[in-house]
Amino acid sequence: MSKDSKILTPRRxxxxxxxxxxxxxxxxxxxxxxxxxxGESGFTPARHDNDAWLDELGSTHRAFIDxxxxxxxGNALRYAFNILEGHQEGYGGSDSDYGLxxxxxxxxxxxxxxxxxxEKYGQALSRFTGLTAPGGDEPLTVNPMNMGxxxxxxxxxxxxLVARGVQFAICNRATRAVxxxxxxxTNGSADEVYQELISNAIPSSRxxxxxxxxxxxxxxxxxxxxxxxx
Numbered sequence: 001m002s003k004d005s006k007i008l009t010p011r012r013x014x015x016x017x018x019x020x021x022x023x024x025x026x027x028x029x030x031x032x033x034x035x036x037x038x039g040e041s042g043f044t045p046a047r048h049d050n051d052a053w054l055d056e057l058g059s060t061h062r063a064f065i066d067x068x069x070x071x072x073x074g075n076a077l078r079y080a081f082n083i084l085e086g087h088q089e090g091y092g093g094s095d096s097d098y099g100l101x102x103x104x105x106x107x108x109x110x111x112x113x114x115x116x117x118x119e120k121y122g123q124a125l126s127r128f129t130g131l132t133a134p135g136g137d138e139p140l141t142v143n144p145m146n147m148g149x150x151x152x153x154x155x156x157x158x159x160x161l162v163a164r165g166v167q168f169a170i171c172n173r174a175t176r177a178v179x180x181x182x183x184x185x186t187n188g189s190a191d192e193v194y195q196e197l198i199s200n201a202i203p204s205s206r207x208x209x210x211x212x213x214x215x216x217x218x219x220x221x222x223x224x225x226x227x228x229x230x
Contacts, residue, residue, distance in 0.1 A: 058099020071230025105211025
């Protein structure tokens with residue numbers, strides 16, 4: 001892996017019609033579902049206790065920012081910051097207007113674990129995300145999304161966004177995969193590592209059954225869906 005691929009540089013790209021990104025038709029269906037007015041289709045999305053938290057956020061606006069790779073995880077923080085700043089500067093709004101969720105899934109999942117886990121399992125987590133300490137090849141010992149400039153987050157940290165009311169969704173299925181990888185590299189128990197990771201999540205976060213499910217379910221609750229890529 002080249003040095004350039006390890007220290008990811010910021011690039012912004014809004015993707016539509018790809019992966020779990022909502023199409024215009026999906027967004028139209030979302031608007032119908034959220035208002036409980038479903039026209040001739042008669043479609044009403046089912047409600048599940050696992051998703052109830054999505055309906056507790058956002059008095060005025062809702063957005064769900066999805067990421068599936070390490071560069072996208074950093075850019076998701078940039079996008080969250082820009083949404084809040086744009087709403088404040090351009091509309092005279094406040095952070096409390098927004099229900100804003102950042103999702104860490106697939107390769108970005110380890111950003112959902114706190115510094116204690118990165119200090120303990122930094123070698124494995126660095127390998128999983130493809131990131132190393134700035135300026136070298138050493139594994140990270142802190143969550144890079146709480147570090148300053150040098151990654152695609154551009155200095156926008158988890159802690160700074162938590163202070164503004166941003167919530168985080170962490171993929172449970174990917175956490176199972178991370179647990180297995182960490183256990184193999186440390187000769188430990190995958191179940192024990194999994195429980196440790198679950199108990200050491202970043203603030204204002206929750207584990208969701210699968211990040212891809214949370215991304216699609218969010219639309220059923222009226223969230224605009226934005227995908228952050230590397």
